[in-house]
Amino acid sequence: MASTLISRQFSLSLQKNLWLNAPACRYASKAAAKAEVEVDYDGPLMKTSVPGPRSEALTKQLGEIQNVGAINFFCNYEESRGNYLVDVDGNRMLDIYTQISSIPIGYNHPALLKLMSNPNNLSTLVNRPALGILPPENFPDNLAESLLSVAPSGMSRVQTMACGSCSNENAYKAMFIWYRNKERGHSNPSEEDISSCMINKTPGCPELSILSFMGGFHGRTMGCLATTHSKAIHKLDVPTFDWPIAPFPRLQYPLEEFTRENAQEEARCLEETEDQIVKWRQKGKPVAGIVIEPIQAEGGDNHASPNFFKGLRKIASKHGCAFHVDEVQTGGGTTGKFWAHEHWGMDDPADIVSFSKKLLTGGYYHKNEFQADKAYRIFNTWMGDPTKNLLLAEVLNVIRRENLLEETTRSGKALINGLYELQAQYPGLLSRARGQGTFCAIDICDDPTRSSILLKARDKGLLLGGCGDRSIRFRPSLVFKDYHIDIFLNIFNDVLAMHK
């Protein structure tokens, strides 16, 4: 089988490049033994249905401590490699979901193992600093080498945070602070501002809003949650803000057959967005910022054209609203460019770009004017984690060294073509195949069929995730190659045949 052969060659070549150059370590008798294991397996290998008996037992054990309703199975991360996640029952699955799209270059990448074995990094691992007051010596250089080396166009400033929600929460705060400073003509806050904010009153705590889009997902803390509209279960029973929600375009596929309809749909959404901005200003809750994903991920992999985003950026500027592009799921290379917004081809794509997941650290980039005017306005104890910055710097090295953006573009083409073929083959079952790079999705006829497909695929060694009402999203890591796609398509085809 060709894919097996290619996989092995790839593995051996990586071993030679990376492992054999790694300094030996007397600690590492186990790690050294592992160095002889391939960096990627040559296919799935299933021993039980999933979850297997060991996973079931552990789920029961964890159930005494936490809600386990979302647990898929328990993993053996030591034995996982590259694109393959191994579970505690010895099942080895091709992972096209990658921990909700958060593993950038596969499991146990040799470059990361080597990095974390380096004793020079020990101190970083055990002394977590309060980055906002007492950063380590290498912090500015590390930011320059990691996050700033992939900064979006027009942005040379970045604030790290611990996770995606904190990133968006703080980005919203930065937009509110920017907006009120504009309103005050950059003069000092009044005594009334100062005293009223302490008791949650206007004008200190102003009635401002963030405009978001139906179907969007921006996190689950209370500020973020007010802008999240993908599934009711995220929002139910949590108090929120009266903020405007605009429609996100619902494109019809194949795109080339619905050019006119899709353009009309996007125009409709832009018009409604502008209406909402005007309406909320009239209500006394002006829109300080607009937040949007380049591709609505959790909400069902909803795409829009570069024209739509260009139009939206113009509307934001026209009405004095900040423009925040949330790249928590789209960022990091899977669309074939490092940031999905690069596909829009704009010099000035955004005021703020937030990230997390595959970037390993959370945070947001921003234009100069969105830096808080005073200290302690955007602040918390940790403000990120230098350990994650270290890992990110090495991930970026690997992406460059192994040309992973180009590879992802190439793999993405093979993946979407494969999905088009399957869609033609199973017209009653599949529709709306879509994607950018390997960031792809396809719709299933209904939700129960989708669930059945996901479970049957898993039992055959294919780990996939859902999104939206009835989509399957594909979120492989950046080391997902043509031959992985062959394996995927073969198994997926078998599973679809069972649902024909």
Place this chain on the structure above:
Amino acid sequence: MASTLISRQFSLSLQKNLWLNAPACRYASKAAAKAEVEVDYDGPLMKTSVPGPRSEALTKQLGEIQNVGAINFFCNYEESRGNYLVDVDGNRMLDIYTQISSIPIGYNHPALLKLMSNPNNLSTLVNRPALGILPPENFPDNLAESLLSVAPSGMSRVQTMACGSCSNENAYKAMFIWYRNKERGHSNPSEEDISSCMINKTPGCPELSILSFMGGFHGRTMGCLATTHSKAIHKLDVPTFDWPIAPFPRLQYPLEEFTRENAQEEARCLEETEDQIVKWRQKGKPVAGIVIEPIQAEGGDNHASPNFFKGLRKIASKHGCAFHVDEVQTGGGTTGKFWAHEHWGMDDPADIVSFSKKLLTGGYYHKNEFQADKAYRIFNTWMGDPTKNLLLAEVLNVIRRENLLEETTRSGKALINGLYELQAQYPGLLSRARGQGTFCAIDICDDPTRSSILLKARDKGLLLGGCGDRSIRFRPSLVFKDYHIDIFLNIFNDVLAMHK
């Protein structure tokens, strides 16, 4: 000097116990050399004023990337040891602030260095899982050995989160979900609940509130921030919720001279709290939960008696509100007990206890009924970080092995007695010395004098932090001993003499 001698003996004995047993590592020529360095220095050593020239240069460099208004100086974490933080200019300071109270057992503790050098942990360091869906095999055991081994009374469930703000945000959500489930009689949400929450409307997003206390600090994301009332700069310009704020007792010191007045003050605050609960219910924004710190830390180290907290707990029960004790800063042992609420002597102290900082991972414990009824209600991509759980388990081992709670109680007595003596010596300058364990504070006559004292102390090798309007808070790690207190008192006395 006695303290120097004791310090050296302590260091040598620790080296013998821990370092010399550590397996050698060929990687670790640098680390091995460091093993010969003592685990704690014998006193501060200052080479420049702080920040020194190297810190100034790095601050300038970082200023191109971020707001640096809060940066104190840059650190050399590799050279820092135990209670001593070393900066990039070679200054060595006795650290009684510990990264905003987040370093549990000092810098570069040998046990943690050994742990992070263990190749068996490498996979944990490089493969961050989505804990809510695909946990590692050792996750339930690790929770049992770490967090559950120190669970507050009545709680056997714990949810990890990445930071303190996320912990409180999710704890608030758990209280809202619990409250609405009670209101619905635990039946399923209505169609109207489901559809209205998607567009930020009642009844799906209900008008519920969290009652907090003036002077409290619970974080800076938007839900948390609505309950934070310590400094205006945290809250200014950020939209918020109309939630009730009750007064926190302002005790008069010395406590034994103001028994009657303080009891009256606490009774007044309890009465006002109950009034607010009634008032907000009448306003149609019922109080789902009460959140409080056992000691208001950021707000100025404000204490209240066990009677106050017992009264508050009763009020919460009476009105059907959840009771959330925020131990983000107080938890982890510095008060001499692992949780500050243990000093209240209650079997059923709380419904929810949140933590972060010295626990190294964020999260919250909760009673069974506060577990969300369905999956994905309390959820995010990472839900904590197993690397931090690993570190915490070892920190807890060290706390037990070295009897650090007892040690902290002992050091705390020496510290507060020293502060009492200084207060008697400088009556115009110092007042209201107070504390529990080493979690101590003292008030300075005014804010400018406080700033001057903090800066002069730092230049003499003593790193302290402020809190409230004019307090200095003492937040040493758990390895802060009698002889460190001697060093502190000597230098602090010198600095105070300059301000007499």
